[in-house]
Amino acid sequence: MPVTIKVNEETFTPRQQAVLTAALDLLVENGDGLTMTAVARRASCSKETLYKWFGDRDGLLTATVQWQAAKVRMPVVDRSHLNAKALRSSIEQFARDLLTVITGEVSITLNRTAVTHAAQEKDSLGIIVLENGPLAIRRRLKPILEAGRDARLLRFESSEDAYRTFFGLVVRDVQIRLLLGDKSLTQSNVEANIEADVKSATDQFFALYGAKANP
Amino acid sequence: MPVTIKVNEETFTPRQQAVLTAALDLLVENGDGLTMTAVARRASCSKETLYKWFGDRDGLLTATVQWQAAKVRMPVVDRSHLNAKALRSSIEQFARDLLTVITGEVSITLNRTAVTHAAQEKDSLGIIVLENGPLAIRRRLKPILEAGRDARLLRFESSEDAYRTFFGLVVRDVQIRLLLGDKSLTQSNVEANIEADVKSATDQFFALYGAKANP
């Protein structure tokens, strides 16, 4: 069963959030070379405080990822009167959000950190990132897809398959290449193509799952 | 311009290959906790020899990844008499190979290692993995796609876009979830679905790029 992680704003005090911000900044800057001493210095706090608040290095890492990942908020899509145009625009919006998120520096850093963590038999960070990344989009997108099907605008058997196809059409090989540090995908390079990619992915998705497509 | 890395069998002596095998085994077992001492013990060689042969830890890591990645060999597809059936079977074969590779334990380990490496401003491992993974498939697939277009079996403007769509349709969110350690994707779980996924991805690819599809 899925593990859901909830983070209220009250989970961390402002001072603690400042510390987490410092940790995230260091993570983005220095890659995974995150040391407790560096965080303490950057946040102007003592290491003892870090250990008091977060337990150990893993706790600090988890808190940072968790806190940051929870900040990713998908825009709410109006699900009422769903005509073809509104549905298409919603799908496009999801594609745009997904691409924007995964190409962002913070997301790349968080995903790299979680992958590194997963390479050490620890899956906690991976779960958090999954839960707030792909799975969050899935939770928001599925109802839209099903509403589209109910309105006879879309046609599919499994909304899970439809979602995963959508994910593939949008993300393609961009995320893995970014994670691997492919230099030919610069930030600006990708961002400039987002709109075109969004449109292309949406077109393809409707070609496969639109009501007029082959069953 | 792309950096191509060539590894002949003569690049490493049998003894050296035994060392690299030991290193890879440790990598797969213990995640990225690869220490020089552990490799030396596992391979029954001295650390001094390791440093003599591979320079430093990074050199050993690079050699391991490079040597292993180069072992991935795509089957050659008969490109002559290309009828619809042969084309479809070729595409399916590529999808099957791609899925089989990326879901394999070795591939997951290598990708994780490269991602971790990329988080430290070093892109050498990432380049190697990219070059021997996605890009290798691309090099082999593109000529097939273009042959298919010449035979009027496929229709697309950019073979690059066609390739990337293919990649997305096949891989979807499987790779990132595996890299993040998603427990709900067990090895056997994925393998059992490969054939169905291959067929589905191929169907979708032909729906989008088949000659009878919308332009």
Add this chain to the structure above:
DNA sequence: CTCGAACCGTACCGTACGGTACGCCTGCGC
């Protein structure tokens, strides 16, 4: 047989870093 190169095993060094201890300061309740 002798010599030397290659290599194994092990001991060793330096450092980086996780984690702890302690002295000092600040602010707040009383």
Add this chain to the structure above:
DNA sequence: GCGCAGGCGTACCGTACGGTACGGTTCGAG
């Protein structure tokens, strides 16, 4: 004013690990 909790800064400890040095052994060339 007084005491104390919370927190800063720094010094300190233990250990893991990258990298080096060295003695001993094997093996092939001459």
